[in-house]
Amino acid sequence: MTKTVISPWEVEGDIDYKKLIKQFGTTPISDFINNKLKDCHPLLRRGIYFSHRDFDKWLKAHSEGKKVSVITGRGPSEKMHIGHLVPFLVAKSLQDNFGCDVYIPISDDEKFFVKKNLSFEEALKYSEDNILDLIALGFDPKKTFIFQDFVYTDIYKYAARIAKRITYSTAKAAFGLTPGKNIGWSFYPAMQAAHILFPQFHSRKHISVVPVAIDQDPFIRLTRDIATHKDFNLEKPAALHAQFVPSLHGGSKMSSSGEGLIFLSDDAKTVKKKINKYAFSGGQATIEEHRKKGGNTKVDIPFQYLKMLFEPSDEKLEEIKQEYESGKMLTGELKAILIEKINDFLKDHQKNKIEAKKNLDKFILKN
């Protein structure tokens, strides 16, 4: 990989993502929406969420004083890394800015069905651990509902009602089922739709928005169809579609395996090592060349991480951009900024996670 490679999630991405909007039949984020999100998390105001369904309706409903909510889930099959946080940071930001409820389904059943070697006990263990990571983000306990399929088993009642309206053929098409896959997997599409509609089952009919990666849109569409079935008579859920979060290596989607992951449990030394060793740089090959040509922020992972997640100040980000592109700031200096930001975040996060244990009961829905 050389500096001339343009990563798919940035320059090429600009093109691909437009294509994806066309392909999936979704709507680009409008100025109206951008304006409403101008005080939100960088993920929402810097173009990472680039497409939507009915999010304008969500905003309008909110401005009319109607109830709105956010729903975003977690499939717990491992300890969480930074990439996993993306939809939850969005949910928290929407809660902070619009005062709305946030629903977080924990699909331990899905992971159990899909991961061959994941035991039932492990699925429960990861749920417990991941839930603490989510609470540590600072959600409002009065407005946040975390429900785990193997704990809040009443979700089965809702999933069953939906399951009656999804044929195996339909589920097969949307979820790529094959006859050799287990029947838990066959049923899961109903459970997922139940998660997405749960805010309305739990409260009342209203628009709930789902922040998802664009490739998840077919499931949203399936659920939107179900919502308006006469059995349910609910609002179609809205969606906010994200680009893929790059891995440290610069790949287009932060994968769950490999070395390019920063776990929420990593210590400062580990983070420093990982960023320095693995974070794909848009800098030049030598200091001399870098001083002359400057770095490419479009492909530089440390810069992208600052932009997406770790530098909330637009002014500071712009300053870093100019210094890096002009060659004034070196790759090592840029990485040092990110390392410090991440370690500050993780230090707080790890402390908050210990605190979270005390508040668990305030967040967890029980049968």
Next chain:
Amino acid sequence: MTKTVISPWEVEGDIDYKKLIKQFGTTPISDFINNKLKDCHPLLRRGIYFSHRDFDKWLKAHSEGKKVSVITGRGPSEKMHIGHLVPFLVAKSLQDNFGCDVYIPISDDEKFFVKKNLSFEEALKYSEDNILDLIALGFDPKKTFIFQDFVYTDIYKYAARIAKRITYSTAKAAFGLTPGKNIGWSFYPAMQAAHILFPQFHSRKHISVVPVAIDQDPFIRLTRDIATHKDFNLEKPAALHAQFVPSLHGGSKMSSSGEGLIFLSDDAKTVKKKINKYAFSGGQATIEEHRKKGGNTKVDIPFQYLKMLFEPSDEKLEEIKQEYESGKMLTGELKAILIEKINDFLKDHQKNKIEAKKNLDKFILKN
């Protein structure tokens, strides 16, 4: 239908049922078992349960002081008729004679998935009604556990663990799934296996017996395979296989629709009318002929109902048999005996059902 027709559940049945034992690879009821069941309900001691799997082991375990139990379920999609009682009368008799626990899953989810026009609310309504009918049979509240899938939703946790071990192909073969059927239906085989293994999940590893019609044996076999999987390490459930209960018309299986059904809610006048009008008789065409040739008890529905369900005394049954076969007893007289027996039973049952409401909580498992 004339008197020369031999119904499949009796004479021809003697042959068919032997064939079925061979076909399903089950074991005929032995003298050892018959001897152990000699004080049980007529259904158990008069050959209606004609085949089994491991029921000898169940009896041996009980005689060694080990825990044993019975599990038999109800799919609530309508009000109950007399034919529905068969496995529950067996369960109660085993409880009375062996002091064992009885588990009764109420598969409202199955009926909801399978019956196109059954609403979720109706499924719950029939569950409530059917459960009262079951409690009215006189089960011991300390030893009887009724659990309804849409109420005791924790069953989903067990079903999920089993679902992981059943592929869609396997479920399809055993349950005749097609791609046009809904995904609740696809999942249900796991739920059913969870019901059958539930006594062991709820208590501890032990032999539980399932009274079923012989055509249900493939599901038992599937569950026996799952029981010994290393994830579960449970005892294989035993089975007791029944012949099909004849409808009043003399058909081989008491169907859920049509006029030949005596509902547990029928009043005395209705019962009298139904038996007199619909109960297929083994009597002769005229009184003169009947006095001369006698009736055929093998095909006579009133006699079969007395034998299976309503005449506990072997002496009295033998007396009736001799009088009817000799022509001394007429069809109308035989029917009158049955009508009185059924109406006595239903009168008590309907009273017990009202009482049952008070005791509901003692029987129902909750999350």
